[in-house]
Amino acid sequence: MQRVVIVGGGFGGIYTALALEKAMRRRDDLEVTLINRTNYFLYYPLMPEVISSGVEPRHVVVPLRTLFKRIRVLEAEVRCLDEERREVLAYRDGMQERLSFDHLVLASGVEANLxxxxxxxxxxxxxxxxxxxxxxxxxxxxxxxxxxxxxxxxxxxxxxxxxxxxxxxxxxxxxxxxxxxxxxxxxxxxxxxxxxxxxxxxxxxxxxxxxxxxxxxxxxxxxxxxxxxxxxxxxxxxxxxxxxxxxxxxxxxxxxxxxxxIGTTPTAFTKSLDLPKDAKGHLVTEPTLALAGHPGLWALGDAARIPDPEGKPYPPTAQHAVREAKRLASNLLASIDGKPLEPYVFHAYxxxxxxxxxxxxxxxxxxxxxxxxxWLAWRAVHFWLLPGIDRKMRVLVDWLFSRTHRKDVVQIGLRRPATQLVVTPRIAFLREGRAVPAASDAEPPLI
Known part of the structure; x- marks a missing residue:
């Protein structure tokens, strides 16, 4: 049994997992675990439409557990990699779990660098x-x-x-x-x-x-x-x-x-890894998306820099991450089967x-x-890339609804702070949980 651990639930991690899940329908030698800090996939390109009430907040997030039947999903944070023992250490609420792997896919993305x-x-x-x-x-x-x-x-x-x-x-x-x-x-x-x-x-x-x-x-x-x-x-x-x-x-x-x-940086976990990286801390892969000198380790998405045929890195876009995921999954399976790996080559639409x-x-x-x-092409592309028929239909209804109805003038209650500045003390969202809405103003969390 080949154990595959995927770290990160962004475009790269999700579509790698989807490709492996498809392969698991016809082979029984794979055991795949996806680890992400949230139990949902955020469809980032549609976030601006949440600002304007063009799309409901719940509809730009896709529950991971609805996407997979054969893959184990863990809501946790990976902080340590022991390459010699072929293990990663996942943490959640003071608990930890060691997960062994034969293949590790690093798709941990980037974070805001304020x-x-x-x-x-x-x-x-x-x-x-x-x-x-x-x-x-x-x-x-x-x-x-x-x-x-x-x-x-x-x-x-x-x-x-x-x-x-x-x-x-x-x-x-x-x-x-x-x-x-x-x-x-x-x-x-x-x-x-x-x-x-x-x-x-x-x-x-x-x-x-x-x-x-x-x-x-x-x-x-x-x-x-x-x-x-x-x-x-x-x-x-x-x-x-x-x-x-x-x-x-x-x-x-x-x-x-x-x-x-503006300003993003690889996650602290990615920066901590003793693996090939560029000056900014992004993982540098082979054209096959494998990490040179580290058998069984792969990387893709925003966390990685993948060279094109001219040696220049591909741009970190959703289109490329989706295609990288399909090539990575194919090469990972080829590696298990002893077949040659193929380089990632893709010209974005x-x-x-x-x-x-x-x-x-x-x-x-x-x-x-x-x-x-x-604008219509932009919507068509993101409707196509959004995973899950359920979310596609919800977003489509939102778009149709927004054409005929006025904008909502309502605040959406959050218990968990998202940022640090709100203009009135009535609802004080401050960083690091130092303040939360007053009891009289609290509403059930949306996400």
Whole structure:
């Protein structure tokens, strides 16, 4: 019996497990365990739509146990690898379990690296977990409620100012959905002057969306500006506090909402491994996704750097992670059967970015697409990649429902803190569990 342990339940880990589960229908020599810190798979590309109530929060997470019949799922954290004894050590709530393996698949992904930017972790909203999107949705609603209450014009303008740092796809999609949500809920706050709402996107590069090229990047920038979004290009945040953000050009922006979408780093577990890594701590694999000099060890997804035929690393995208998983599973089985391994070679279908308001940009097989068709292509790709027919149908219903119904102006209760800054003390979500909602305001946790 060949024991396979998969560490990580992102795109790479999930699709590797799905490929192995399919193989287990016709062979009985595999024992597979998937270990993830949560018991669900977060479909990260749809997180921005949670902000705008375009998709229900539960529908962007897929319960792992509904995906597998033959694979053991453990909700735990892997902290140690003993390569000599072929074991990993998994922890959960003070308990631990040693799991032996013949093959270990490292798909542990990356995490937000706010610590690299002094002061940011104390005041900014990260955007890497499901609860981050929920917390940001709550923050927008709470900001409007507080703005409705205050009589101080300066405080009101600060409450209605929202700053997003990062002009890549995540930052642009996040800002696009913030604008779309605010546009949808303004009617419920007739006392507030729409001109006091300020949306700011900060990007270090001369253009946003470098991944789609200058022409589409400029198109996206123009569409965002038409919707009233200010772009501070070739700029960065030099300091921030709970009340303001200072940019490199000297601009000071009073705000109560700072969203940070840049900066990721491999997990502490990945960094601790004595395995081939690049300067930033990502695992460096062979083209076959195996780790050179470490038989039975494999890596893929955001945690890994996999060379293309020219020796350059493939981009860490969902499309590549899904294809990497299929090649890794195939090579893992070939290794067990004593067959030759094949290199991973894949040309992505394209790059797709939604900029909100039914607009998008895309590069599909080298062809540039923009506007409504690009947005439609973005939705089609993510509908296809979302695992599980149940979640596909739920998201489809959400999309259809959002076309005919108004935006919800409601906060979603959380017991577990997602971030550290909320504008009113009524619901105080602070980091590390130092504060939780008051008993009178507590609601059942959504996730």
């Amino acid at each position: 610590a690299a930017f002094p002061g940011v972790s104390e005041v900014a909203f990260p955007f890497k977990a499901a609860e981050d999107a929920i917390a940001l949705h709550n923050q927008i609603v709470d900001s409007f409620e507080a703005a409705e209450f205050t009589e101080d014009p300066a405080e009101r303008r600060a409450l209605l100012t929202f700053v997003v740092v990062g002009g890549g796809s995540t930052g642009v999609e996040c800002m696009g959905e913030i604008e779309a949500y605010i546009e949808g809920i303004r009617r419920y706050y007739p006392r507030l002057d729409p001109r006091e709402v300020r949306l700011v996107l900060v990007e270090l590069a001369p253009r946003i969306l470098a991944e789609v090229g200058p022409e589409l990047g400029d198109y996206a920038a123009d569409r965002l500006r038409e919707r009233g979004i200010e772009l501070f290009l070739e700029n960065s945040v030099t300091s921030c506090s709970p009340t303001q953000v200072r940019l490199a050009n000297g601009t000071v922006i009073p705000t109560r909402t700072l969203v940070w979408t 394209g790059t797709f970015v939604s900029i909100g308001a039914k607009q998008g940009v895309a590069v599909i097989r080298g062809r540039q697409v923009k506007g409504f068709l690009a």
